[in-house]
Amino acid sequence: MFWQSVDAFLTRIRPHRQGLSLAIDGVLVALGWQFTYLFRLGFERWLSARPSYDHGVLVGVAACYLVVFRLLDVPKGMWRFSGFGEIKRLLLGCLIAGSVSAVVVLMAQLREVPRAVLMLHPVMVLFGVCGVRILYRTVYEHMRMQVSGRSTETRRALVLGAGDAARRLLAGIQHEGWVVVGLLDDDPAKHDARVAGVPVLGPMALLPEQAQTQGATHVIVAVPSAPMAVRRRIIDLAAGTGLTVLTVPGARELQDGQRVPLRDIQPEDLLGRDPVTLDEGGIAEVLNDKVVLVTGAGGSIGSELCRQIARYGPRHIVLFELSEYALYAIEQELSEKWPHVPLVRLIGDVKDPDRLREVFARWRPQIVFHAAAYKHVPLMEEENALAALRNNTIGTHCAARAAAEHGVGRFVLVSTDKAVNPTNVMGATKRAAELAISALATQFPATSFMAVRFGNVLGSSGSVIPKFKEQIAKGGPVTVTHPDVIRYFMTISEAARLVLQAAAIGRSGQVLVLDMGEAVKIVDMARDLIRLAGHTEEEIGIEFTGLRPGEKLYEELLADSDSTIPTPVAGLRVARMEVDADLPGRIAAWLRENENPPDRSDHAVKQRLRVLVPEFTSS
Structure with missing residues (x-):
């Protein structure tokens, strides 16, 4: 003492x-x-x-x-x-x-x-x-x-929050060279109390004063159960001190009795909305002891799908991936974390129907998650339109038809908000893919075909977040296309869980969409990342470069003509698309025309896409 x-x-x-x-x-x-x-x-x-x-x-x-x-x-x-x-x-x-x-x-x-x-x-x-x-x-x-217990200089932390997470946090970090100088909590009943011997100094509004008085070097946010809007406010308060800000994982990632780990603030901590609570029991019933095939298994969404699926005890996970390295990387990770889940590692291209039929005939998957796609909007817009059409639309049709022919029970397509009133090739090819599986749904009633639409995924390959972080690390400037551009965001984990939920509750021909809350201004996201990196806008500037070809100021999740109905899962709705009676015939003819077209130019590809997706407009 x-x-x-x-x-x-x-x-x-x-x-x-x-x-x-x-x-x-x-x-x-x-x-x-x-x-x-x-x-x-x-x-x-x-x-x-x-x-x-x-x-x-x-x-x-x-x-x-x-x-x-x-x-x-x-x-x-x-x-x-x-x-x-x-x-x-x-x-x-x-x-x-x-x-x-x-x-x-x-x-x-x-x-x-x-x-x-x-x-x-x-x-x-x-x-x-x-x-x-x-x-x-x-x-x-x-x-x-x-x-x-250490003679060397320690890290001095102020902890925001004095609940159970803070108590478990203190039990671990005080033996790792940390000195927790105090806790701050807005609950008046906790003021002047002690948590694991550390005093609760008062409300969080005292943070700037206490940070200076206590000589703090770090601020730790330990309120995992607080609503996202509250967590965002607390993180803003902590960032205002100019100290290094760390946090604990969200309530869903923490387990009883588990030591509470620390991590840096991530972009998903800044979303300001609560993740959708999904039907874990229903998902487990669909996946447990089943053979599950994932196309694009090594990609951002595909690899997270594999991680989530492994938690539910499938009989096999069939990893179908074109990239050798991506397949190796996800196979190594799954083998280390879930050694008891059998894996089948297959190199393959979704545009190769013979390879797909061979795989489906041998392994007999009961559920297919189709995540193989080209998704980078500007890259697909110029010089790569035909590649996008073949991979995103024809590849989807090949995989879906092979699934139906071999008795797959559920086929789930990972789609995008850019498929709604598309203004770019990537969105148009994804809308065409939705139509392709809708047509198959009428031809193969034994297989349930469904699609899931969501917005931008934080941290996925090709997303703005990794690009912004790289630009900040280089000293800037951070490039934003337009000061008014907005996007819907979700985490990779949340996106994958939404896809799994679709497999559990979706019916054939349906498109499921997530209530993604308020859209986020991209320039605000850039400012947050600059601030969390310990810089100011004067140090790391923001440069506006103008909208790229095919890019919208805002994205939509539902087309105007779509009707939606609620589902048993709060925050999820179903859009049932209008399907023409002659759609299967039109799709079949359109696919034959595009398998080996005489004119392979971007202009011709866009013209052919408009035949199937008339709402597609492009610059």
């Missing part, structure tokens, strides 16, 4: 460190002057033999030392880190100040000041200022050992 009180006292005076350092050094200069006289004249004469103007000389000498120390930034030195570099700075300061003082005294012809005092005084001062710093460092390291 004594050493904790000492630590608290040192923390309180830390904001005044430079002034205190100068004051102590001034006292040591005066004491050095007295000891020098004592050493030179002895006890009998060290007071009586001084000249009458000695006090004035001492004030001038002390002022000289303090000015020189100030010019050499001696007060900025942190005593708990004092080492050889600090001693060299003090040695230089004493030599300069001692020499200047001696020269001034001699030039003033103050002959009664002993020359030996002028020569020895800098040595005495050097011993004093070095000694007090070494003593402070010794005491400080002993105090650190008593308080935290």
Whole structure:
């Protein structure tokens, strides 16, 4: 308790460190002057033999030392880190100040000041200022050992939140070199209480004041159960301190008895909305002990689907992926985290119907999640339109038809909000894919075909977040297409769970959409990432480059003509698309025309897409 009180006292005076350092050094200069006289004249004469103007000389000498120390930034030195570099700075300061003082005294012809005092005084001062710093460092390291079990400097944290997550957090990090100096919580009942021996200092509004008073180096947000809007407000408050901000995972990721880990603030923490709660029991019933095939298994969405599926105990997960490296990476991860889930690792192209029929005939999957797609809007808009059509539309039809022919129970297409009133090739090919599986739904009633639409996925390949982070790391500028562009966002985990939920509750021919809350301005997301990286907009600028070909200012989740109905899962709705009776015939003819078209130009591809998707408009 004594050493904790000492630590608290040192923390309180830390904001005044430079002034205190100068004051102590001034006292040591005066004491050095007295000891020098004592050493030179002895006890009998060290007071009586001084000249009458000695006090004035001492004030001038002390002022000289303090000015020189100030010019050499001696007060900025942190005593708990004092080492050889600090001693060299003090040695230089004493030599300069001692020499200047001696020269001034001699030039003033103050002959009664002993020359030996002028020569020895800098040595005495050097011993004093070095000694007090070494003593402070010794005491400080002993105090650190008593308080935290480590003699080295620790990270000092203020924790926002004083609930169960904070209690479990304290149980772990205080043995890992952290010193938690206090907690802040808006619940008045918790004020002046203690959590694991750490005081609750008051409401969160006191954070700026307490961060300075307590000498905090980090702020930890420990409110995993709070609504997302509240978490966003707390993160904004923490970011305003200029300190490093860490957080604990969300309530869903934490398990009872589990040690609470720390992580950096992620973009998903800034969404400001609560994730949709899904029907875990229904998903488990659909996936448990089933053979599940995932196309594009190594991609951003496909790999997260595999991770989520593995949690429900499938009989096999068939990983179907064109990229050798992506397949290897997801296979290694799944094998390490879920070693008891059997994996089938297959290289294959969804545009190869023979390979698909071979795979379906051998492994007999009961559920297929189709995540293989090209999704980068500008990349598909120019020079790659035919590749997008073949992969996103024809590839979907090949995979869906092979699934139906081999008795697959459920086929789930991962679609996009860009399929609604598309203005780009990627969105148009995805809308065409939705129509293709709608047509198959009328031809193969034994298989349930469904699609899932969602907005932009945070952190997925090709998304803005990795690009922004890379630009910030390089010093900027961060490029945003337009100051008014808005997007709907969700996390990769949430997107994957939505797809799994579609498999559980969806019916053939349906498109499921998520209530994604408020759209987010891309420029606001960029500003948040700059701030969380510890920079300002003055340091990392934002540059507007203009909308790219095919890009909208805003995205839609439902077309105007779509009708929606609620589902048992809050936040999910179903859009049943209008399907013409002649759609299967039109789709079949359209697919034959586009398998090997005579005109492969982007313009021709867009023209053919408009035949099937008349609402498609492009620049």
